[in-house]
Amino acid sequence: MKVSYLDLPQQYKNQKRELDEAFKRVMAEGSFILRKDVKIFEKKMSSYLGVKHIIGVNSGTDAIYLSLKLLNLKPKDEVITTALSPYPTFAILNAGAKPIFVDIEMDFNMNTDKIEEAISPRTKVIIPVHLNGRASRMDKIMKIAKKYKLKVIEDSAQSIGAEYKGKKTGTFGLLGCFSLHPMKNLSCAGDGGFISTNNDRLAKQLKILRNIGKRERTTFEGFGYNSRLDNLHAAILNIKLKNLKEYINKRKEIAFMYNKRLSRLPLTLPPFSKNDTYNSYVICSKNKKKLLKYLKEKKIESFSHYQTPVYKIKELKLPNFKLPITERICREAISIPINPSMTKEEIDYVIKTISNKKDL
Numbered sequence: 155m156k157v158s159y160l161d162l163p164q165q166y167k168n169q170k171r172e173l174d175e176a177f178k179r180v181m182a183e184g185s186f187i188l189r190k191d192v193k194i195f196e197k198k199m200s201s202y203l204g205v206k207h208i209i210g211v212n213s214g215t216d217a218i219y220l221s222l223k224l225l226n227l228k229p230k231d232e233v234i235t236t237a238l239s240p241y242p243t244f245a246i247l248n249a250g251a252k253p254i255f256v257d258i259e260m261d262f263n264m265n266t267d268k269i270e271e272a273i274s275p276r277t278k279v280i281i282p283v284h285l286n287g288r289a290s291r292m293d294k295i296m297k298i299a300k301k302y303k304l305k306v307i308e309d310s311a312q313s314i315g316a317e318y319k320g321k322k323t324g325t326f327g328l329l330g331c332f333s334l335h336p337m338k339n340l341s342c343a344g345d346g347g348f349i350s351t352n353n354d355r356l357a358k359q360l361k362i363l364r365n366i367g368k369r370e371r372t373t374f375e376g377f378g379y380n381s382r383l384d385n386l387h388a389a390i391l392n393i394k395l396k397n398l399k400e401y402i403n404k405r406k407e408i409a410f411m412y413n414k415r416l417s418r419l420p421l422t423l424p425p426f427s428k429n430d431t432y433n434s435y436v437i438c439s440k441n442k443k444k445l446l447k448y449l450k451e452k453k454i455e456s457f458s459h460y461q462t463p464v465y466k467i468k469e470l471k472l473p474n475f476k477l478p479i480t481e482r483i484c485r486e487a488i489s490i491p492i493n494p495s496m497t498k499e500e501i502d503y504v505i506k507t508i509s510n511k512k513d514l
């Protein structure tokens with residue numbers, strides 16, 4: 155038995171006829187840049203999330219970068235975020251501001267009790283990162299942001315469809331940033347992303363910003379970047395969006411089984427919640443290296459996605475922080491296969507194989 159981490163070829167097979175037709179149509183029309191499929195995607199996504207505006211861009215990282223650019227941050231302005239995923243930090247540094255890291259909890263999300271002590275007179279923004287398809291505690295974060303007059307930009311790259319108290323992630327803050335990278339629950343055929351907002355003015359500015367200073371094809375209205383969601387990607391997304399709910403439900407079922415049947419082992423499992431979308435299923439083991447090697451021998455494709463806290467990446471030249479849970483997770487975290495095409499046999503095999511390992 156061999157269990158792969160992703161199932162993108164199978165997802166293609168599930169919708170092959172429609173996807174092939176979309177490819178042929180877009181090629182035959184020659185409609186590649188900001189054409190009708192992008193408009194349709196933005197409309198569908200805004201109704202899916204229950205938000206007024208969606209702006210398609212070329213990646214999740216750019217979604218955060220462009221969002222921060224709208225806020226005209228100064229070099230000493232501080233942005234509070236977490237340190238497991240480097241992307242928000244890259245966007246903060248590119249936008250010319252200073253990242254300030256707060257620790258997380260064992261559910262991989264921002265520890266909201268640590269936010270206030272990280273706030274200084276220079277703090278402007280909080281970027282909660284909804285990791286592994288699990289929502290951060292948005293009520294607390296919004297409350298703190300209001301108290302200190304801070305903007306909230308949600309990094310929802312891994313959390314499309316995840317909810318907090320009945321509301322979808324990416325719709326709490328001023329702006330929500332999503333990725334359509336192949337490792338995410340909704341993906342195009344390469345890089346892509348989008349921004350969600352209820353703010354008319356920001357939506358208009360983002361459309362100019364993503365399109366080298368133009369809102370429509372010709373008139374220049376301001377400064378800009380080349381960061382558009384390609385029309386072919388949008389055409390693919392409009393088809394893949396139909397299966398999103400079913401795929402997310404399948405992930406929840408697998409997570410439920412993992413939680414139930416791995417719970418007695420000396421591992422730390424992610425908490426189970428029906429509101430989570432399990433973009434990844436990440437377990438923590440004191441013997442990470444040995445377990446990874448063992449899973450490889452047993453042909454269960456697994457990853458160590460979080461290896462270094464962002465502030466320890468030498469090239470970024472950031473000041474040091476001491477965040478014990480972040481560092482512990484980097485020492486222990488292993489992402490095991492969770493994808494909507496997994497068969498009952500594959501799920502059983504993963505559970506049995508891990509359960510049979512001594513010294514977890």
Ligand SMILES: *Cc1c(COP(=O)(O)O)cnc(C)c1O
Nearest residue numbers: 213214215239241311312333335
């Ligand atoms: C994937 C990811 C991003 C960046 O998305 P890209 O589309 O790859 O640029 C940002 N934040 C988090 C938490 C991610 O997982």
